[in-house]
Amino acid sequence: MKMGKKAILVALTAVTTVAMTAAALAQGGGGRRPNPDQTAASFRQALMTVISGTAVPLLLMQRGRVPYSAATVTKNARNLVTLAGMIPDAFEHDTSSATGIKTMALPVVWQNHDEFLMTAGELRTRAEALEKAARGGSEDDVKSAIMNVGAVCNQCHMKFRQSPPGEGGGGGGGR
Ligand code: HEC
Known part of the structure; x- marks a missing residue:
């Protein structure tokens, strides 16, 4: 039971990290920054x-x-x-x-x-x-x-x- 919850939490954290990285890349990686x-x-x-x-x-x-x-x-x-x-x-x-x-x-x-x-x-x-x-x-x-x-x-x-x-x-x- 306890392990199950923890595993879900770890998985969620991983998903969130990936999503945040993608957003950061989309902002910063597209070439010129807006002035x-x-x-x-x-x-x-x-x-x-x-x-x-x-x-x-x-x-x-x-x-x-x-x-x-x-x-x-x-x-x-x-x-x-x-x-x-x-x-x-x-x-x-x-x-x-x-x-x-x-x-x-x-x-x-x-x-x-x-x-x-x-x-x-x-x-x-x-x-x-x-x-x-x-x-x-x-x-x-x-x-x-x-x-x-x-x-x-x-x-x-x-x-x-x-x-x-x-x-x-x-x-x-x-x-
Ligand atoms: C408090 C001041 C102020 C008032 C009130 C104001 N304007 Fe302006 N307006 C400006 C300034 C300053 C600019 C230039 C903005 C720039 O180029 O950065 C501007 C620009 C514009 C432009 C050009 C936009 C463009 O694409 O460059 C239009 C059209 C315009 N105003 C119409 C109006 C109309 C119609 C009204 C009244 C209903 C109005 N304004 C009221 C200050 C004002």
């Missing part, structure tokens, strides 16, 4: 891409380019609240002195981090106001709440993001 600066930059850019994909339909609605839909506004505003809440973590890793990575984030993101975080918080607050407007407000209320959201995209890009080549200012937020 943590590029990983951080890619992550925050992916977040911005999703934020943009969520906000742009609303900005088009605000401009009358697509039909108004309160249901879409409610859903996208709620998603924007969550996505805006992810900005602080996504920009925690300071890449201001990293070289050879693809990024448009200016060093001032980390030099003036409190203001950056406040601007991210402002996006969240305005997305919350938009969600509220979409539930109870008039179409005009909703449209001005969408404008407020778009304005904070631009505000942050003007200060914290390099302007894309050929564009004068903060890049319209949507692109």
